[in-house]
Amino acid sequence: MHSTTIxxxxxxxxxxxxxxxxxxxxxxxxxxxxxxxxxxxxxxxHSRTSIEGYHGLGEEQHHKTRxxxxxxxPEVFASEDHGPTPVECVLVGLAGCLTxxxxxxxxNREIQLRSVKALVEGSMDxxxxxxxxxxxxxGFDEVKVTFEIDADATQEEIEALVxxxxxxxxxxxxxxxxxxxxxxxx
Amino acid sequence: MHSTTIxxxxxxxxxxxxxxxxxxxxxxxxxxxxxxxxxxxxxxxHSRTSIEGYHGLGEEQHHKTRxxxxxxxPEVFASEDHGPTPVECVLVGLAGCLTxxxxxxxxNREIQLRSVKALVEGSMDxxxxxxxxxxxxxGFDEVKVTFEIDADATQEEIEALVxxxxxxxxxxxxxxxxxxxxxxxx
Numbered sequence: 447m448h449s450t451t452i453x454x455x456x457x458x459x460x461x462x463x464x465x466x467x468x469x470x471x472x473x474x475x476x477x478x479x480x481x482x483x484x485x486x487x488x489x490x491x492h493s494r495t496s497i498e499g500y501h502g503l504g505e506e507q508h509h510k511t512r513x514x515x516x517x518x519x520p521e522v523f524a525s526e527d528h529g530p531t532p533v534e535c536v537l538v539g540l541a542g543c544l545t546x547x548x549x550x551x552x553x554n555r556e557i558q559l560r561s562v563k564a565l566v567e568g569s570m571d572x573x574x575x576x577x578x579x580x581x582x583x584x585g586f587d588e589v590k591v592t593f594e595i596d597a598d599a600t601q602e603e604i605e606a607l608v609x610x611x612x613x614x615x616x617x618x619x620x621x622x623x624x625x626x627x628x629x630x631x632x
Numbered sequence: 633m634h635s636t637t638i639x640x641x642x643x644x645x646x647x648x649x650x651x652x653x654x655x656x657x658x659x660x661x662x663x664x665x666x667x668x669x670x671x672x673x674x675x676x677x678h679s680r681t682s683i684e685g686y687h688g689l690g691e692e693q694h695h696k697t698r699x700x701x702x703x704x705x706p707e708v709f710a711s712e713d714h715g716p717t718p719v720e721c722v723l724v725g726l727a728g729c730l731t732x733x734x735x736x737x738x739x740n741r742e743i744q745l746r747s748v749k750a751l752v753e754g755s756m757d758x759x760x761x762x763x764x765x766x767x768x769x770x771g772f773d774e775v776k777v778t779f780e781i782d783a784d785a786t787q788e789e790i791e792a793l794v795x796x797x798x799x800x801x802x803x804x805x806x807x808x809x810x811x812x813x814x815x816x817x818x
Contacts, residue, residue, distance in 0.1 A: 491643075492732075625771060
């Protein structure tokens with residue numbers, strides 16, 4: 447044990463995560479998770495989506511509380527702007543995923559974080575979603591993430607933290623690699 | 633003009649959208665949008681992300697209000713569950729995007745919607761994010777979306793609505809196709 451283990455505290459329970467890894471190595475089927483979102487159309491481009499239950503560790507699980515999100519299109523799209531656009535929700539996911547990873551990796555490397563800020567920018571040409579030009583994709587043509595991190599570490603160590611977080615990030619993988627999405631009507 | 637135009641009202645201003653399409657055809661540079669999210673690490677895996685400004689139609693734009701989202705990991709990951717997981721935010725985006733598209737396409741096709749519900753499920757093997765098995769990806773291995781739609785239309789017409797929404801959905805494209813994500817440290 448390093449002498450610094452008890453001094454560095456980023457609020458991530460690395461011991462529990464390493465324990466979980468050992469437990470899952472014995473029971474890999476428990477590592478199968480299914481995350482869920484239930485959406486109800488409200489009106490126009492406005493929808494309301496709830497997050498509550500999910501499946502993991504071999505059984506049904508629940509968040510401590512139900513999280514509810516409104517999404518909508520903005521006024522410049524002739525909508526009422528009752529919530530962020532769906533693409534902005536994806537950026538929220540990317541920001542939260544990379545930042546959580548940085549905290550976990552920093553804890554494991556015994557680096558004390560003081561602050562982490564991320565600006566996530568996704569650019570797109572809306573000629574895609576408007577069906578004006580079939581050569582223009584509907585989604586982002588590029589996403590940029592800029593971190594500002596204050597930590598007890600060199601710039602090189604901070605860059606290595608961010609790189610390791612990227613390597614293990616679920617949402618970074620979801621954006622950069624294709625996923626099969628099956629859409630059905632009941 | 634069809635006699636039904638004034639009767640069908642899904643709350644989507646299709647006339648304005650078609651007008652925007654014509655206006656953008658004259659000024660395609662106005663179709664370049666940049667969406668933004670600003671994230672602050674709170675503690676552990678808990679972050680808070682704000683959505684407010686974005687760039688589009690050639691200038692800086694603002695949502696009517698600032699939208700703030702907490703993301704976190706759940707208690708089964710030894711975290712405090714202050715918000716949905718980042719991957720669930722992506723599912724919220726997918727649900728909201730496809731549902732908004734269905735309302736817009738239905739309006740354009742003069743189909744009155746009564747209700748639209750979507751269940752979005754993303755499955756993953758957390759051996760990926762835990763770094764246990766390099767053959768397991770970090771993100772979703774599959775996403776399933778199930779719609780239940782009550783509308784003045786046949787099952788075939790409803791399925792065609794959903795298919796057209798998929799075809800023009802930004803978030804569906806983001807999930808199913810790769811996007812370049814550049815991560816920098818300031």
